[in-house]
Amino acid sequence: GQNIDQPTEMTATEGAIVQINCTYQTSGFNGLFWYQQHAGEAPTFLSYNVLDGLEEKGRFSSFLSRSKGYSYLLLKELQMKDSASYLCAVEDSNYQLIWGAGTKLIIKP
Amino acid sequence: TAGITQAPTSQILAAGRSMTLRCTQDMRHNAMYWYRQDLGLGLRLIHYSNTAGTTGKGEVPDGYSVSRANTDDFPLTLASAVPSQTSVYFCASSPDYDYNEQFFGPGTRLTVL
Numbered sequence: 001g002q003n004i005d006q007p008t009e010m011t012a013t014e015g016a017i018v019q020i021n022c023t024y025q026t027s028g029f030n031g032l033f034w035y036q037q038h039a040g041e042a043p044t045f046l047s048y049n050v051l052d053g054l055e056e057k058g059r060f061s062s063f064l065s066r067s068k069g070y071s072y073l074l075l076k077e078l079q080m081k082d083s084a085s086y087l088c089a090v091e092d093s094n095y096q097l098i099w100g101a102g103t104k105l106i107i108k109p
Numbered sequence: 110t111a112g113i114t115q116a117p118t119s120q121i122l123a124a125g126r127s128m129t130l131r132c133t134q135d136m137r138h139n140a141m142y143w144y145r146q147d148l149g150l151g152l153r154l155i156h157y158s159n160t161a162g163t164t165g166k167g168e169v170p171d172g173y174s175v176s177r178a179n180t181d182d183f184p185l186t187l188a189s190a191v192p193s194q195t196s197v198y199f200c201a202s203s204p205d206y207d208y209n210e211q212f213f214g215p216g217t218r219l220t221v222l
Contacts, residue, residue, distance in 0.1 A: 004151060031209055042199060042213035043152070050209075087151070095207045096167065099151030 001041040002026045004100035006088050011106045012078055020073045020086050020103045028093020034062050034073045037102065043087055046073070074107075083107045111135050115200050115214040118176060122190050122221050130185040130217050132200030140206040141183040143167075144198040146216075152199065158183055159206040190221045 003025045012018040024032070031050040035043040049055055049064035049071060049082055061074040073086055085102040113134040122128050132142065137161045144152040144160050154167030158177040172194060174186045183202075187194055201211040 030207070033209075042215050044213070045210045048209045062113070089152075091209075096154060097152075097211065099153070101149055101151045 002090075002092065002098050004088055004090060005028065005088075006100040006103045008101070009104045009106065010073075011108060014078055014080060014107055014109050016078050017074065017076050018078060019103065020075075020088075020105065022071045022073070022088035022100060024069050024071070024088070024098075024100075025089045026090045026092050026098055029066060030091040030093065030095055032062075032064055032071050033089040033091070033097065034060075034071075037085045037087055039084070046086075056099055080107050080109070089095050113200060113202055113212055113214040115198075115217050116145060117217060118215070119218040120220070122219060123188075124191055124221055125189055128187050128190060128219075130198055130200075130219070132183045132185070132189075132214055133181050134183075134200075134202045134212075134214075135181065136202060136204075136212070137180060138202035138204050138212070139180070140203045140208070141177065142203075142211065143173070143183070143185045144199045144201065145194075147196050149193065149195075155185065155198075187198040190219075192221045195219060195221045 006022045034046040037043040047062040059076045087102045088100040089097040121207045125137045142157045143155040156175040158164045161180045200214040
């Protein structure tokens with residue numbers, strides 16, 4: 001079957017760094033996505049990885065290891081507005097997205 | 110720029126009634142999607158359309174139908190609603206089915222009693 005695993009909830013302190021992990025088992029792989037979703041709002045695109053390695057975009061970075069079926073999202077210099085759910089999704093061989101349940105990130109002052 | 114819109118924002122529906130959730134995009138995207146999001150579960154694909162005139166079934170299509178008469182509109186119909194269809198429904202679009210980003214509408218919160 002297809003499976004995306006990520007922690008349900010994480011807590012971090014404002015100004016700190018947090019790493020949100022995602023492991024996956026899917027039928028085929030055409031890329032891995034991270035989306036941010038604030039409570040009551042729609043998901044918004046953060047990053048896309050298709051090759052192994054680290055992609056950096058400002059305070060956010062995303063890492064992929066295809067051989068390990070593993071990715072992480074790294075958030076630096078945390079701000080209160082980063083409190084949200086972070087969704088990991090894998091694009092399968094049919095170009096459909098398989099979604100994890102999301103990690104709720106709580107930022108404390 | 111409107112992007113992608115959904116209507117209604119929220120709805121309470123009696124079980125057994127029918128309802129159509131509307132989705133419109135003005136980005137001329139070829140691919141469109143309907144997802145449902147339930148607490149503790151990831152987004153689940155209901156139906157999709159890779160281009161106007163074509164539709165396909167996703168992971169959880171039972172009880173739902175869609176049509177894609179033109180590029181902009183992708184309505185989702187519940188023929189006879191059941192309480193298990195209580196959920197938040199998101200419509201999304203992308204330039205093409207293999208494009209590496211989907212753009213989401215604001216969602217419709219549906220409660221079936």
